[in-house]
Amino acid sequence: MKRLWELREVSTIAILACEVLFFTWYLWPVGGRSHPFFNIANALLILKYSSIYGIAAIGAAIVIISGGIDLSPGAVIALSGVVAGVLFVDRHWSLASSAIAGLLTGVGCGLLTATLVVLVRLPPFIATLGVMGIARGAAFIITEGRYFDVSGELPPGFRLLGVPLDWTSPILMVILALVFQVLMTRFQWGRAIFAVGGNETAALFSGVRVGFVHTSVYLVAAVLAALSGIALAVVQGQGKADLAMGYELDIIASAVVGGASLAGGRGSVIGAVLGALIFGVLRNALPQIPGATFYDRLIVGLVVIVIVVVDQLLEGRKRSVQ
Amino acid sequence: MPAVQFDHIDKSFGAVAALRDVSFSIEAGEAHAIVGENGAGKSTLLKILAGGLHPDRGELRIGGAPVVLTGARDALARGIGLVHQEMLAFPNLTVTANIFAGRELTARFGWLREDTMRDRARDLLARLHLSVSPDALVAALPVAYRQLLQVARALAFDCRTLALDEPTTSLTAAETDHLFRILDDLKRSGVTIIYVSHRLPEVFRLCDRITALRDGRHVATFARDRVSADDVVTAMVGRSIPARAARPDVRATAQVRLRLEGFTSIPCFEEISLSIAPGEIVGLFGLVGSGRTELLETIVGLRHADRGTLVVVDRDDRADRRLQFRSPRAAARAGVVLVPEDRQRQGLFFNLSLRHNLVLPSAEARRAVLVRDAERRITADLLRGWRITASSIDATPGQLSGGNQQKVVLSKWLALQPRVLLLDEPTKGVDVGAKYEIHGVIREMAAGGAACLMVSSDLPEVLALADRILVMREGRIRGEVAAAGADEERVMRLAT
Numbered sequence: 001m002k003r004l005w006e007l008r009e010v011s012t013i014a015i016l017a018c019e020v021l022f023f024t025w026y027l028w029p030v031g032g033r034s035h036p037f038f039n040i041a042n043a044l045l046i047l048k049y050s051s052i053y054g055i056a057a058i059g060a061a062i063v064i065i066s067g068g069i070d071l072s073p074g075a076v077i078a079l080s081g082v083v084a085g086v087l088f089v090d091r092h093w094s095l096a097s098s099a100i101a102g103l104l105t106g107v108g109c110g111l112l113t114a115t116l117v118v119l120v121r122l123p124p125f126i127a128t129l130g131v132m133g134i135a136r137g138a139a140f141i142i143t144e145g146r147y148f149d150v151s152g153e154l155p156p157g158f159r160l161l162g163v164p165l166d167w168t169s170p171i172l173m174v175i176l177a178l179v180f181q182v183l184m185t186r187f188q189w190g191r192a193i194f195a196v197g198g199n200e201t202a203a204l205f206s207g208v209r210v211g212f213v214h215t216s217v218y219l220v221a222a223v224l225a226a227l228s229g230i231a232l233a234v235v236q237g238q239g240k241a242d243l244a245m246g247y248e249l250d251i252i253a254s255a256v257v258g259g260a261s262l263a264g265g266r267g268s269v270i271g272a273v274l275g276a277l278i279f280g281v282l283r284n285a286l287p288q289i290p291g292a293t294f295y296d297r298l299i300v301g302l303v304v305i306v307i308v309v310v311d312q313l314l315e316g317r318k319r320s321v322q
Numbered sequence: 323m324p325a326v327q328f329d330h331i332d333k334s335f336g337a338v339a340a341l342r343d344v345s346f347s348i349e350a351g352e353a354h355a356i357v358g359e360n361g362a363g364k365s366t367l368l369k370i371l372a373g374g375l376h377p378d379r380g381e382l383r384i385g386g387a388p389v390v391l392t393g394a395r396d397a398l399a400r401g402i403g404l405v406h407q408e409m410l411a412f413p414n415l416t417v418t419a420n421i422f423a424g425r426e427l428t429a430r431f432g433w434l435r436e437d438t439m440r441d442r443a444r445d446l447l448a449r450l451h452l453s454v455s456p457d458a459l460v461a462a463l464p465v466a467y468r469q470l471l472q473v474a475r476a477l478a479f480d481c482r483t484l485a486l487d488e489p490t491t492s493l494t495a496a497e498t499d500h501l502f503r504i505l506d507d508l509k510r511s512g513v514t515i516i517y518v519s520h521r522l523p524e525v526f527r528l529c530d531r532i533t534a535l536r537d538g539r540h541v542a543t544f545a546r547d548r549v550s551a552d553d554v555v556t557a558m559v560g561r562s563i564p565a566r567a568a569r570p571d572v573r574a575t576a577q578v579r580l581r582l583e584g585f586t587s588i589p590c591f592e593e594i595s596l597s598i599a600p601g602e603i604v605g606l607f608g609l610v611g612s613g614r615t616e617l618l619e620t621i622v623g624l625r626h627a628d629r630g631t632l633v634v635v636d637r638d639d640r641a642d643r644r645l646q647f648r649s650p651r652a653a654a655r656a657g658v659v660l661v662p663e664d665r666q667r668q669g670l671f672f673n674l675s676l677r678h679n680l681v682l683p684s685a686e687a688r689r690a691v692l693v694r695d696a697e698r699r700i701t702a703d704l705l706r707g708w709r710i711t712a713s714s715i716d717a718t719p720g721q722l723s724g725g726n727q728q729k730v731v732l733s734k735w736l737a738l739q740p741r742v743l744l745l746d747e748p749t750k751g752v753d754v755g756a757k758y759e760i761h762g763v764i765r766e767m768a769a770g771g772a773a774c775l776m777v778s779s780d781l782p783e784v785l786a787l788a789d790r791i792l793v794m795r796e797g798r799i800r801g802e803v804a805a806a807g808a809d810e811e812r813v814m815r816l817a818t
Contacts, residue, residue, distance in 0.1 A: 188432035195412050195423050202410035205374065206424035206475075207395030265414035 008259040011314075012274040015257075015307065019278060023285040037285050047170035048235065050280030052077070053247065054173045054273045055228035057254040058180050059221030061272035064255050065184070066217045067197040067264030068117070068124040072109060073225035074247035075135035078240075080105045080229035082139045085148035085239020095154075099230050106226020109135055110219035117218060118211045124218075132248065139241035151237025169231040176224070177273040184269055193217060197264030253300075254279060257307045278303070323386050325350040325483050325514040326371065326402075331380035333366055340366040341377070342538045348531075350482075353505070353515040355525040358535035358558050359780075364518045367535070368487050371516070372404035373397035384483075398425065403476025405486040411468040413461035418443040420460050421475045446474045450504050466497045473504060484508065485516040490524060491609065491779075494796070502528060520558070522551050523814070534558050578635060579773035580658070580742045582621075585630035590616035591797040594630070598742070598773040603764065605788030605805065606777045608817055613797040614777040615663060618744045620646055622653040622660045634658060634742060654683065657741035661732055661748060663777075669731035670719040677701045677715045679730055684738045700737065708733045709759065725756025732760065736767060743767055745776040749783060761787055781810050793817050 024038040036042070056073040063070040084102030087093040093101070109131055116127035160168045184190030195203045196213045204210050233239040256262065257278060258271025279300060286296040324347035333341040341363045348354045356364050369375040370382060373391030381388045384400055391397050397404070412420050418440050427435045427442070443456040452470060454463060460471070469489055476484050486505075490498045505528055509515055519525055525532055526546060534541040534557035541557045581597040591613035598604050608614045620627050627646040634642050634656055647653035650660060662668035671679055681697045701715045710729050712722055719727050732748065748764065749757040764787060768774050778784050784791055784805075791803045793816035801816040 186434055186436070188426045188428050188434060191415075191419060191426055191434060192424070194415060195419075198412040198414035199410065202412055203424065205372075205394050205404075205406060205410050207393060207398055208424040209395075265412070 008311075009268055009271050009274065011311075012258050012268075012271045012278070016274055016278050016281070019281050023281065027285065027288055036288055042284065044166060044170075046277070046280045046284045047173075048166055049283070050276050051169040051173040052228045052232050052236075052244070053251055053254055053279065054276035055169070055176060055231065056221075056225045056247070056251045057258070057272040057276045058173075058176055058269050059224035060251045061255040061258065061260045061267050061269050062180065062184065062193060063124075063217050063221045064252070064260040064262060065197045065264065065267040066193045066213060067200060068214065068217065069128065069252070069262070070113070070218065070221050071125065071128040071248050071252075072113065072132040072135060073221065073228075073251050074244045075132040075139070076106055076109045076222050076225035077229035077232060077244040077247060078242070079109070079135040079139040079142075080226035081233035081239050081243055082142050082148070082241055084230050085150050085233045086142055088150055089148045089153055089239070095234070099234070102230045102233070103223060103226050106223045106229070107219065109226070110222030113218040113222060114215040118214050128218075136241070143239075143241045145241065148233075148239035149237060150233050150239050154234075154237075165235055169228075169235050172227070172231065173273060176227075177270050180269040189213075189216065194265055197266070199265070250279060251276075253304050257304060259311065323350065324348055324383070325385065326516070327383040327386070328367065328370075329381040329383060331367070331370065331377045331382070333363075333370065333375065333377050339538050341370075344380070344535070344538070344540045346533050346540055346543050348483075348514060348516060350514055351509075351512050352531060353509050353517060353529040355529035355532040356516065356518045356535060357520055357522070357525060357532060357554060359520065362535040362558070363538040364535055365487055366538075368404060368485050368516070368518055371397070371402060371485055373402075395424065398479050398481070401480065401482040403472075403479060403481035403484050405469060405472040405476065405484065405489055411460050411471060413459075415460060416456065417447070417454055417458050417460060417463070417471065418456040420471050421446065421478050423475075425479060442478060443474070446477055449477070449507075450474055451500065466493050469493065470501065470504075473501075477508075481513070483514040483516065485518070487518045488520075489517075490519070490521065498524070522554060525554075526551065578633070580635075580775070581631075581633040583631040583633070585617070585620070585632065586628045587616065587620050587625060588628055589797070590620070590625070591794070594799055596775075596792060596799065598775055600741075600771045600773055601768050602790075603768050603774040603776060603788050605784035605791040606775055606794060607779075607781065607784050607791055607813055608777075608794030609779070612794040612817070614794050615746055617794075618660055618746050618775070618777060621744060622650045622658060623647040624650060624660075637741070654735075654738060654740075657738070658744065659683075659735040659738060659740040659742070660744040661735055661746060663746040663750060665727055665731045670727060672718060672720050675716045675718055676705070676710075676712055676730060679719060680704050680734045680737065683734050704733050704737060708763065723756075725752035725759075728752050728756065728760060729763075732763060736763070739770070740767075740772055743772045743774045745774060745778075747778055747780075748776060749778070749780065757783070781813060784813075785810065 024035070027035070027037040029035055056077060060070055060073060080102040083105045084098045087101050088095060088098035113127055113131045116122045116130065117124050158165055163171060184193065192208050192213050195206070195208050196210055200210060229244070232243060254275035255267065255272040256275070258268055258273070258275035260267030260272065282300055282303065283296070286292050286299060327347040328344050331341050331344045344363070344367065356367065358364050366375065370377055373393045373396050382391070383389065384402070389400065412423060415423070421443050422439050427439050429435055440456045447454060447456065450470060450473065452467065454467065460468065473484070489501060493501060505515060517525065517529055529546060531543055531545055532549065532554055533543040534554060536558060544554065577599050578597045579600045583595050585594040586592050594617060596604070606614050616625060619625050621632060623646055630645065632644055632646050636642050636656065642656065647656065647658065653659065677697055680701050698715060705712060705715060708729050710726050710733070712726065719730060722730065728749065745764065749760050752760065764774060764776070776784070776788060785808060788805045790805055791808060791813060792799050793801045793803065793813055795817055803813055
């Protein structure tokens with residue numbers, strides 16, 4: 001059995017903890033004012049915004065573990081949010097049926113990607129690049145550039161299944177992370193994904209259903225992206241076509257910082273969610289530092305590189321010790 | 323009743339017929355060898371048996387009943403396990419996960435029964451006398467274990483028929499012994515073994531019957547006790563091995579073109595010293611993993627050399643001493659070229675026309691500008707001179723047969739008129755006709771004054787072509803044999 005501190009997730013938690021400690025120290029208020037970073041309201045804010053990335057990053061991690069890549073989650077987030085928003089605001093559908101329609105949009109995108117990768121045999125990079133364009137384009141066509149104020153339609157103090165609206169997407173993220181972590185590590189489906197990512201030829205010769213694995217992986221990733229799109233539309237009250245622009249790269253970065261290897265076969269779902277939180281904290285705390293406004297993208301870029309390089313060094317040392 | 327029966331099997335890949343009307347049967351409980359030269363169709367036959375390929379014509383019968391296998395899963399379900407020649411493993415997974423990959427033991431909804439699998443894996447590993455933990459990561463294991471894991475895998479699914487494709491190519495002598503003890507055990511317990519190899523001593527040790535294939539055809543099936551190794555070789559080769567071409571005794575000149583002194587690159591090879599005269603062909607024989615390929619790659623600077631001296635005598639008879647070349651480009655400029663082993667990956671640009679493929683290296687090495695007309699003329703000359711069958715000089719390598727592809731890989735360097743020719747498996751995977759043509763070309767190059775160092779696992783080839791043979795094992799040269807009067811057994815003994 002692996003010891004606790006050998007788990008990759010533990011080092012990701014450690015990075016997150018160090019980060020929180022650093023900003024708590026750095027932003028310590030002078031003269032008895034309340035702490036601008038380390039307080040419950042801000043924590044909820046970070047969780048609320050990170051969960052959009054985090055839910056999609058679960059899917060991204062699964063795709064990357066299978067040896068693929070998915071560039072479409074940003075666009076799928078926008079499209080599903082727009083679909084749910086239009087139906088809810090314009091057509092006055094119920095919230096549940098609008099959300100289901102949004103999810104089905106995700107299913108459609110996932111099936112399209114899977115068809116392109118498995119049947120047409122396009123490289124995943126190209127297939128998802130195409131789907132990214134299609135989904136983003138569809139979102140613009142549906143909205144014709146308009147904006148849907150979903151939260152304006154919801155009664156004030158609205159609770160979803162008894163949970164305050166702000167709490168729903170973080171809770172959803174945690175539940176999904178746990179469910180997919182168990183699926184990936186304790187079920188045949190997850191084992192097959194690791195096998196395909198580790199050595200696709202061997203997987204084929206071993207009788208793993210490689211086509212099924214690829215299909216399921218892109219389907220799950222798109223559905224998770226759609227879920228985070230609906231969360232973005234409903235919880236944050238927005239439905240418009242240029243939402244989540246460029247999120248795909250942050251989502252992939254979250255999975256990678258959480259231990260996923262772009263070579264495939266390695267990674268963790270919980271790690272990806274923690275990775276999304278690491279970036280969420282950065283995005284929240286950096287603007288609070290005076291003068292750091294123009295540096296935050298640069299710092300985010302450096303963080304990705306440093307974490308992955310350190311991870312490679314540690315991994316290399318582990319191998320040579322064995 | 324035969325365990326497996328091949329009935330008039332045909333299989334072609336494009337224009338190349340891999341199997342032609344192959345019929346024979348394998349009895350339940352016997353150990354049956356399938357032998358043949360490279361390209362004889364052994365691997366294709368096994369892939370058909372394992373469900374990876376479908377025959378174009380003919381029938382595969384398992385336990386007497388005709389079957390159409392849908393894939394590896396199906397073959398495994400019918401009790402046929404295949405141990406692949408390639409190291410098919412999942413380095414990112416544990417030993418247990420590797421053994422059960424694709425057929426995990428599961429409870430409802432695919433929940434993995436990890437504990438049951440771990441216990442089963444532990445039993446299997448004990449049965450195979452492998453002292454590794456079922457939780458060990460396969461990436462951390464010695465490479466040979468990966469092959470043994472495939473055996474464990476077949477046993478985990480109670481395979482009654484176990485087919486092994488060249489399982490010992492990358493095993494050391496001790497590991498080979500280990501594998502054979504396991505196979506003997508399995509045979510005693512009634513498992514049918516199909517053993518594909520071209521190593522006759524192994525075949526004679528293990529197998530009850532031997533089937534020889536040649537150029538995709540079934541030649542004969544022998545009972546071991548009523549056949550000699552020579553008969554099997556003759557059946558495989560279809561001719562007695564041709565007498566060595568009489569060649570001038572180049573050693574008499576005492577000149578040296580290439581010399582290595584104490585050449586070392588840990589952990590691949592150590593203290594390699596050798597010298598080659600102009601016009602001499604030296605065979606470098608050794609099993610896979612003995613460090614042969616690494617030696618050639620280090621000379622031209624693809625790998626790092628730790629210490630030693632490399633001496634090349636240049637055109638003005640000056641000895642140029644150095645540790646190694648900085649890059650293959652620098653080596654080519656000094657007249658030292660490497661013809662690599664893997665033409666698919668290292669030798670050819672499949673996206674470029676033959677014209678570009680053939681002219682690129684010499685132009686690079688000479689820092690020449692490519693002029694279209696000259697390029698076309700040189701290419702046309704090369705194609706004609708080498709009898710490379712191609713529709714035009716603008717064809718891409720993908721349209722050529724394996725033998726013609728290999729000729730392209732050779733000739734693109736030979737256009738440089740190299741002074742030292744390093745050849746890594748120059749006839750791997752080419753048909754017999756192309757093989758003899760390639761041999762002719764190598765002899766011609768030697769006659770023109772090139773010093774040739776040829777790595778080959780094909781012992782008859784080394785014996786036929788080389789002036790003397792250096793035998794490598796575990797990174798060191800273990801002996802030198804003059805080719806005249808050398809026999810297979812003596813070389814093999816040094817190599818294993």
